[in-house]
Amino acid sequence: MDTDAQPLERDRSSAPDEGSTEEGSRSTRSRARSWLRAGPGKGAGRLRLSVRTATLVGAVCAVFVLLLSTFVVQPFQIPSSSMEPTLQVGDRILVNKLAYDAAEPPARGDIVVFDGRGSFVQEELTENPVSSVVREGLAMLGLAEPADTDFVKRVVGTGGDRVVCCDDEGRVEVNGAPVDETYLHPGDLPSEVAFDIVVPAGRLWVMGDHRSRSSDSRDHLGSPGGGMVPVDRVIGRADWIGWPFGRRTSLAPTDAFRHVPPPAPPPGGGHG
Known part of the structure; x- marks a missing residue:
C-alpha cells in the first residue's frame, strides 16, 4: 500500500498563479490611473456645464421677472x-x-x-x-x-x-x-x-x-x-x-362711491 503523500495538482480555476495575479494587479492599477486622469476632468467639465446652465437659466428668469415688473405686474x-x-x-x-x-x-x-x-x-x-x-x-x-x-x-x-x-x-x-x-x-x-x-x-x-x-x-x-x-x-x-x-x-373694489353723480360741467360748458 502506497502511503507516501502525493502532491495534488492545483485547481487553476479557483486560484490564479503568481504570474496572472501580478498581471491582474498591473491591469487594475492601470485602469485606476486612467480613471484618475480622466475622471476629474470629465467631472469638472460637467460641473462647469451645470454652473453655466444654471447661470443662463437664472439670467433668463431675472430678465423675465424684470420685464414682467416693468410692463405687467x-x-x-x-x-x-x-x-x-x-x-x-x-x-x-x-x-x-x-x-x-x-x-x-x-x-x-x-x-x-x-x-x-x-x-x-x-x-x-x-x-x-x-x-x-x-x-x-x-x-x-x-x-x-x-x-x-x-x-x-x-x-x-x-x-x-x-x-x-x-x-x-x-x-x-x-x-x-x-x-x-x-x-x-x-x-x-x-x-x-x-x-x-x-x-x-x-x-x-x-x-x-x-x-x-x-x-x-x-x-x-x-x-x-x-x-x-x-x-x-x-x-x-x-x-x-x-x-x-x-x-x-x-383687493376688492369699494362700493362707497357708487351713488356719486358725475361732475357738473364747467361754467359755459356745452354751449357754442
Whole structure:
C-alpha cells in the first residue's frame, strides 16, 4: 500500500498563479490611473456645464421677472401705516400696470401707486444714480421699500369732481353726495382738515385710509399741482396682497362711491 503523500495538482480555476495575479494587479492599477486622469476632468467639465446652465437659466428668469415688473405686474412693499387697515406695513402688494388706459382711467375708490414727483415731492431727483438703480431693481422684485417718490393712496376724486370736507355729519362729499367710507381706520375721522376743491381734468385727489397717519392731497394743497396727482404719473392699481402668506387676498373694489353723480360741467360748458 502506497502511503507516501502525493502532491495534488492545483485547481487553476479557483486560484490564479503568481504570474496572472501580478498581471491582474498591473491591469487594475492601470485602469485606476486612467480613471484618475480622466475622471476629474470629465467631472469638472460637467460641473462647469451645470454652473453655466444654471447661470443662463437664472439670467433668463431675472430678465423675465424684470420685464414682467416693468410692463405687467410689479410687487410693491408697503412702507408705512397710511393705508391701514386695508394695507399694513410690510405687505407686498401686486400692482396691475395694465389696469388703466386712455379709455379707462383711475376711478374713485381705486387704490393706486403713483410717482409723486411734482405733486407730493419736488420734481428733482436727489438720490444717488447708482444707488437709485440698485434700489429700483430690488423694489421691482418686492425686496426693498419703494423710492421716496412713490406713494400708495386711494382715489377720492377724479377730473371735474368737487370734493368737500365735511358735511354736517363729518363725511366727505363728492359732487354733493356724502360718502360712507367704511374702509377708514377705526376711530379716524374722514378728515380733521377742511377743504373744498375741484379736481382739474387729468388729475386725481387721493387720500390714505388711515387719515390721521396719512400725508396725502390735503397736506399738499399749497404745493405745485395743489397735491393733485397727474393721471399719467399713476404706476398702476393695487389689485392683490401677495405676501405675507396669511394675508394673501385680492383687493376688492369699494362700493362707497357708487351713488356719486358725475361732475357738473364747467361754467359755459356745452354751449357754442
